[in-house]
Amino acid sequence: MRAIFLADAHLHHPGDANYRLLLEFIRSLQGTTTTLCILGDLFDFRVGLPALAFPEQEPLLKALEELHAFGTRLIYLEGNHDFHLGADLGSRLEAEVHPGPVQLELQGKQVFLCHGDLINRADWRYRLLHRTLRNPLTLRFGRLLPAAVVQGLRSRLQHTSKQRYSRDRKRWDYSVMIRSYAASIRAQGAQALVLGHFHQPFIDQQDDFTLVSLGDWISHYSYAELVDGSFRLLTYPA
Numbered sequence: 001m002r003a004i005f006l007a008d009a010h011l012h013h014p015g016d017a018n019y020r021l022l023l024e025f026i027r028s029l030q031g032t033t034t035t036l037c038i039l040g041d042l043f044d045f046r047v048g049l050p051a052l053a054f055p056e057q058e059p060l061l062k063a064l065e066e067l068h069a070f071g072t073r074l075i076y077l078e079g080n081h082d083f084h085l086g087a088d089l090g091s092r093l094e095a096e097v098h099p100g101p102v103q104l105e106l107q108g109k110q111v112f113l114c115h116g117d118l119i120n121r122a123d124w125r126y127r128l129l130h131r132t133l134r135n136p137l138t139l140r141f142g143r144l145l146p147a148a149v150v151q152g153l154r155s156r157l158q159h160t161s162k163q164r165y166s167r168d169r170k171r172w173d174y175s176v177m178i179r180s181y182a183a184s185i186r187a188q189g190a191q192a193l194v195l196g197h198f199h200q201p202f203i204d205q206q207d208d209f210t211l212v213s214l215g216d217w218i219s220h221y222s223y224a225e226l227v228d229g230s231f232r233l234l235t236y237p238a
Helices: 015-026 055-069 088-094 124-134 135-144 146-172 174-187
Strands: 002-006 035-038 074-077 096-100 102-106 109-114 191-193 200-207 209-214 222-227 230-235
Touching: 015 055, 035 096, 074 088, 074 102, 074 109, 088 096, 096 124, 174 200, 174 209, 200 222, 200 230, 209 222, 209 230
Parallel strands: 002 035, 035 074, 074 096, 109 191, 191 209
Antiparallel strands: 002 222, 102 109, 200 209, 222 230
């Protein structure tokens, strides 16, 4: 059995290097992978609003459809750049879409999955924005807006997100934050934590607990593999 975990590709256009490589990678999983877990921010922006169309994302979505047709279970955790996806990608890809963290049994292990954007409890501004954007009333209001207005909000959110990430990397030690969060997850009985968001690839093995920070598909092209209960952090191509 083989499970694959990846996050933070932030895909824009099919001609981009990271888009081409991820498309190649997804196709290479056909027939060899029982489970694919995408832990958020696969696309740089995708929100399940009927006014929005994302034709540039079609090649990747079709590759995921084909992968599922080969028998791969698809698990998708929403990130801070892709949300309200349940009625959209859940039905199209027959994927298990989770708006937040989830603990699953994979290969006999209790694995806690999350995107990671909410583990910084000190970042109250982002937590407020997260709650606002995912409020059902916000979604209902967004469905009434013309596409041009929503696209304008999209550009603003993308710009703000990049500014915030660059600033916050200097303000907080993310590696310490991730490991502290992992200790709390371990105390709750999980045997592994896999997360994205921070674009820092590393793996910690501690007796009966594994922490995997996935990195990204922008500069690291990193992903995790779970085979027979053991994790490895890899890069593509090898």
